[in-house]
Amino acid sequence: MKAAYQKEGLLIVVSGPSGVGKGTVCSALRKRMPELTYSVSATTRAPREGEKEGVNYFFKTVPEFKKMIENDELIEWAQYVGNYYGTPRRFVEETLKEGKDILLEIEVQGALQVKQRFPDGIFVFLLPPTMEELKKRILYRGTETEESLASRLGVAEDEFKHIHHYDYVVINDVVEQACERIQAIITAEHCRKDRLILSD
Ligand SMILES: Nc1ncnc2c1ncn2[C@@H]1O[C@H](COP(=O)(O)OP(=O)(O)OP(=O)(O)O)[C@@H](O)[C@H]1O
Numbered sequence: 026m027k028a029a030y031q032k033e034g035l036l037i038v039v040s041g042p043s044g045v046g047k048g049t050v051c052s053a054l055r056k057r058m059p060e061l062t063y064s065v066s067a068t069t070r071a072p073r074e075g076e077k078e079g080v081n082y083f084f085k086t087v088p089e090f091k092k093m094i095e096n097d098e099l100i101e102w103a104q105y106v107g108n109y110y111g112t113p114r115r116f117v118e119e120t121l122k123e124g125k126d127i128l129l130e131i132e133v134q135g136a137l138q139v140k141q142r143f144p145d146g147i148f149v150f151l152l153p154p155t156m157e158e159l160k161k162r163i164l165y166r167g168t169e170t171e172e173s174l175a176s177r178l179g180v181a182e183d184e185f186k187h188i189h190h191y192d193y194v195v196i197n198d199v200v201e202q203a204c205e206r207i208q209a210i211i212t213a214e215h216c217r218k219d220r221l222i223l224s225d
């Protein structure tokens with residue numbers, strides 16, 4: 026057995042349809058696992074009430090976002106319901122090199138791009154218990170116009186078609202239980218990675 030070994034952190038992607046509870050579950054997960062670093066995305070969407078620059082998102086204008094794309098500053102980006110969203114590259118790469126795990130909470134088109142670039146990443150698809158419940162969750166969150174709500178639900182139908190590209194599916198019925206399942210996945214993936222490194 027190797028006496029000492031260096032390892033990069035794990036890249037964990039949580040995606041799934043709008044309103045399924047990615048933000049809620051990821052936030053609970055970060056409380057349970059404070060060692061998990063969170064990747065703050067860039068977006069051209071307007072801030073919602075209470076959202077803070079650099080905490081929830083880096084809020085950009087469209088020209089600023091396009092400049093980030095041109096300068097290859099994003100590891101992935103997508104247009105989603107009329108806005109751009111993307112993951113800043115440097116922070117993710119530096120975090121992984123430091124041996125720390127990083128959590129990305131992103132939609133499906135972006136997750137598929139990340140999978141191409143980081144095939145060793147862990148990809149988790151969060152599912153609602155039912156479509157009815159999904160609708161209720163977005164509606165009761167109270168952040169979307171009728172038009173945005175309909176678009177988000179329409180996109181969700183398409184997103185489900187990509188579920189087979191993911192390593193794990195987790196149903197978000199009860200937040201703490203969904204969170205426990207993702208924590209268990211991360212723990213198991215660490216053990217698997219250690220086994221691969223040590224048996225190299
Ligand atoms: N397990 C759950 N049971 C009941 N309500 C939930 C659950 N998980 C999340 N919610 C509620 O559903 C709504 C949507 O959750 P959240 O904003 O976390 O979804 P999201 O997937 O991050 O959405 P988006 O992709 O649009 O940002 C919130 O009001 C949240 O409180």
Ligand SMILES: Nc1nc2c(ncn2[C@@H]2O[C@H](COP(=O)(O)O)[C@@H](O)[C@H]2O)c(=O)[nH]1
Nearest residue numbers: 066067102103105110111112130131132135
């Ligand atoms: N491809 C990416 N998708 C992202 C990123 N950051 C967030 N998102 C996803 O966009 C939708 C809409 O988000 P909202 O905050 O407007 O509700 C949701 O699925 C997010 O997870 C990103 O960097 N890249």
